[in-house]
Amino acid sequence: MPVIIEPDPGSIEALAPFLPAGSHGINSADKLDSWLAHRTDEYAVVIGPNVSLDEAITISEGLRYTRPSTSVILVRDGFDTDVLYRAMQAGCRDVVRLEDEEGIRDAVQRAHQLWLALHGGSGTGKTGHVVTVFSPKGGVGKTTTAVNLALALGDGGSRKVCLVDLDLAFGDVAITMQLFPAHTIEEMIGAEDLLDYSMVEGLLTRHEDSLMILAAPAGPDARDRVSATLIARVLRTLGQEFDYVVVDTCPSFDELTLQALDETDECIILATLDVPTLKNVKVALETLDLLNIAVDHRHLVLNRADDAVGLDDAKVEQILSMPVSVPIPTSTDIAAATNAGTPIIVSQPNHAASRAFKELAQRLSSEVGDSHLAELVEPTEDDSRNRGRRLRLRR
Ligand SMILES: Nc1ncnc2c1ncn2[C@@H]1O[C@H](COP(=O)(O)OP(=O)(O)O)[C@@H](O)[C@H]1O
Ligand SMILES: [Mg+2]
Numbered sequence: 001m002p003v004i005i006e007p008d009p010g011s012i013e014a015l016a017p018f019l020p021a022g023s024h025g026i027n028s029a030d031k032l033d034s035w036l037a038h039r040t041d042e043y044a045v046v047i048g049p050n051v052s053l054d055e056a057i058t059i060s061e062g063l064r065y066t067r068p069s070t071s072v073i074l075v076r077d078g079f080d081t082d083v084l085y086r087a088m089q090a091g092c093r094d095v096v097r098l099e100d101e102e103g104i105r106d107a108v109q110r111a112h113q114l115w116l117a118l119h120g121g122s123g124t125g126k127t128g129h130v131v132t133v134f135s136p137k138g139g140v141g142k143t144t145t146a147v148n149l150a151l152a153l154g155d156g157g158s159r160k161v162c163l164v165d166l167d168l169a170f171g172d173v174a175i176t177m178q179l180f181p182a183h184t185i186e187e188m189i190g191a192e193d194l195l196d197y198s199m200v201e202g203l204l205t206r207h208e209d210s211l212m213i214l215a216a217p218a219g220p221d222a223r224d225r226v227s228a229t230l231i232a233r234v235l236r237t238l239g240q241e242f243d244y245v246v247v248d249t250c251p252s253f254d255e256l257t258l259q260a261l262d263e264t265d266e267c268i269i270l271a272t273l274d275v276p277t278l279k280n281v282k283v284a285l286e287t288l289d290l291l292n293i294a295v296d297h298r299h300l301v302l303n304r305a306d307d308a309v310g311l312d313d314a315k316v317e318q319i320l321s322m323p324v325s326v327p328i329p330t331s332t333d334i335a336a337a338t339n340a341g342t343p344i345i346v347s348q349p350n351h352a353a354s355r356a357f358k359e360l361a362q363r364l365s366s367e368v369g370d371s372h373l374a375e376l377v378e379p380t381e382d383d384s385r386n387r388g389r390r391l392r393l394r395r
Contacts, residue, residue: 006048064091071111171216178341
């Protein structure tokens, strides 16, 4: 639904009747980034008459590159050709007078149609939740977490889940699940503008536990040919069909990872109990803050949380200034499960690590308002490490 930027509440009220129900007003352009951060389906930004022309131009120029499919509609009390010229140059899609009720309605409708056309939209909009597993370090358990979390969220097929391997050069989701994909994301390269679900669906690989996988290319060279636009469109397209899209990433802040993080509803940050990893995670968190990514939607997962290495989760929380959502214990069973190609949550569902992955899934689902998994769990008091509820599946 459109978002209106307008400092004067009276003008927001004047505009609201011309806009679809559910449109949202914000009183300052500073709040726009955080508003848009989790609304990848926002199709129109309406700039009210009391936002200065210079500020409106800055907003429009920014969105032109960061959100090309979101239309900027500039509403003015009145305007001349100079305003029109500057607005068009900045990428505004429409300039309309405040009293032009029909003009505003038409502009919003055009914005919606454009959005649907650019997204290959069927009109269903985004329904699924994108969950990205990220860490600036390799070998900390990203893939292990992504795979087990995706299976936990799927809950044996009661939720539609797609796991996307965005470690495009060295992705190992498929091998971790003993799958041999016939197709990979590589086959979509260059098809950004044609992308629709039927194309993406044909490239997915099914895991026996009703999970779908979009595998990484077989060789490392394809990575350089994948564009950020492709990543955004793939995730949005999958988000329209699946309840959850879980994204495994490579250990770097490259353009593609940032794009995935930008499309993300919930972000899992993986850390382990070693100083170099914690230092890099801290830098990564600061970068996410600067970019306004997943603010208030980050979950710190501490892997190998029981390693006796002179650091504990309290120290980690102090260093990173955020609470540990879920600790995952160290266990050779996890590595053995990886080597056997059967994730631990499948081979040993009652293992402490499997319970931790289920708890993470439950926390995420309650975060996004999905009551299904929340209903399947109940608290126990078996682990004093957790400040929150330790949960187990009833099934
Ligand atoms: N908690 C753990 N205990 C023991 N081994 C683990 C644990 N978490 C991950 N591993 C193992 O560590 C290795 C690297 O994990 P992986 O998930 O591939 O890391 P990343 O994707 O961050 O590079 C794998 O062999 C995995 O089985
Ligand atoms: Mg990995």
